[in-house]
Amino acid sequence: MPEEQKVQFVKEPPRKRGGMFGKWMVQLQPLVENPNRWALVYTCETPMHANKLQSNLHARLVNIPEPNHVWEFAARGSEVYAIYRGRRRGKDASVRRANRRG
Numbered sequence: 001m002p003e004e005q006k007v008q009f010v011k012e013p014p015r016k017r018g019g020m021f022g023k024w025m026v027q028l029q030p031l032v033e034n035p036n037r038w039a040l041v042y043t044c045e046t047p048m049h050a051n052k053l054q055s056n057l058h059a060r061l062v063n064i065p066e067p068n069h070v071w072e073f074a075a076r077g078s079e080v081y082a083i084y085r086g087r088r089r090g091k092d093a094s095v096r097r098a099n100r101r102g
């Protein structure tokens with residue numbers, strides 16, 4: 001090593017930027033702007049690839065817009081469909097309102 005490099009502490013390492021990073025963020029953004037509407041988002045070469053893509057999207061193994069919101073993904077043959085449902089509602093939100101005092 002021609003020159004010594006000093007240790008530099010950082011809060012956390014930068015995000016990985018794989019080839020799919022921007023693709024699914026861009027591909028799925030129109031669904032966020034049109035909630036509750038199913039859309040064909042991708043056509044794969046084989047049904048096996050479509051099922052794998054559906055699984056990756058569902059498990060959030062690829063970056064998608066609003067990952068903590070409610071999404072549904074479905075593979076039908078070689079096609080992958082998606083729907084954006086919006087924010088996740090609390091399971092007991094109506095109960096909290098009903099039991100609120102005052």
